[in-house]
Amino acid sequence: MKQLVCISKTPETTTQIKLSGDSSQLDVAGINYILNPYDEWYALVRAIELKEQIGGTVTVVNVGDASNDVVIRKALAIGADDAIRIDQTPDSALSVAKAIAATVSSDGYDIVYCGKESIDYNGSQVGSMLSELLDVPFVPQAVNMTVEGSTATIQRDIEGGTETISVNTPFLISAAKGLAEQRIPNMRGIMMSKKKPLNVVSQDISDSSTTVTKYTLPAGKGSIKMIDADNMDELVRLLQEEAKVL
């Protein structure tokens, strides 16, 4: 089984978001970056499990500059065999998907994984776009997958439950919580990751159909109203008359 996992770099989950002077830019100074949790915990680990079970290879691919090599090495330490970094500044989901498609479309991957979403721009778009560009079926929000021969049985989240889907390779899935259990890289993995191939390729694809014109911070909550534990009638009244949510 030849597997590809698309990995992205996101700010660490406790990061406070700040804007630079004119509000049109994010202030990225001092942000600590991690591998996107959906890519690391679920997509990558499920791919490695499958490789351990039935053999084959796991390649990771990232679109970004050399500063991403740290998170790419982490993916190698967790157990990916090799990595491709497409040296291009991602300017939208479409340019990321196009760059990946242009690089891997003729490589014959059986299963391509994305995360359910990147926790920075929360787009959930790259997987859907990439599946179209690669002309393969796409199963979003997968929470469980078993593979027999070239057929996968996948459970995915839908509103109020799950749906079970059967699909033949090649296909693309996006990984949600439950697909696998997080793995912490061990010392041997970390040592080996340094020797594993990280191939840098270049693409020059840009997308002008969307641009972010402004960033704003959400309006903070007004001051909180504290209510006495013995006065729940008052809370219900406020929810009805002031907040108007009941």
Next chain:
Amino acid sequence: MVLVFVEHNNGTFKKAALEAVTYAKMTADTLGTDCKALVFGTAEEASELGKYGVSSVLSLSSDHLAHYDSQAYAAAVANVAKASGASVVVLNNNSTGVGITGRIAVKLDAGCASGVNSLPVKTDNGITVEKNIFSGKAISTINLTSPVSVISVTGNTIQPEVVGSPCSVESISADVPAPRTQVISQDKQQGTVAPLPEAELVVSAGRGMKGPENWGIIEALADALGATTACSRPVADTGWRPHHEHVGQTGVAIRPNLYIAAGISGAIQHLAGVNSSKCIVVINKDPEAPFFKAADYGICADLFDVVPKLTEAIKKAKA
């Protein structure tokens, strides 16, 4: 023309679907054009969509659309959008939308904004929309400048609004490729409350509950309100509650009208999934709990005392 893709359940429309229709109608008004709905198969209530402002409903039937398949669905929507000359395609950002939004955009060579939570504003060279990023810690304004745009709308962004009367339903045909995935089964929770992503009222609890055996008071409160239950991540991870109830950065992101949190500290990763709620009520015995900073109403007391009292007060108000 604005084309809205509307899902139906055996002929009837959920509130989220009607929200998308109202969103599309308002978008059409902003752009000075009309709005049509696309439904797959025949929906008994299809003509009712006229009430929400569409000028007509296009009904597309094909064996290839019997089950959800992102390739078949996306091709169908894109082909209808092309044939009808749509300049904006609107759909829900739900488990269907998430698989096809990007595919449709690629097919139409369209600019794409997903998870949008504001109505579009017209600009010199296109439209702008807003969406939450960094799990609600910031908002980005996105300018869509291509001739065709695809927008997926987050639930509870606007309320469905009746503005017209029933309209005509037109059967159309379009090229739809054969699906390459098969839906074997669907497993939906029983019951009448809305699933978490669509719920307007949510009662949630965390580790302060001490153990799964104590959840009766949370369920009683949710019952009294007609609310959906949710929980913090450690609660789902330790198996006290099912995984699908886990809200937050790595769980379900929700934006209900009311979010009641009992015995949840309010860690930043939890807030990331709930901070877009319209109104937040926090019950916690620790006055320093960070959740109080993100709440509209707070009760600093023992939840085992407060929650049953709140349930009683709600029953009384509803009686």
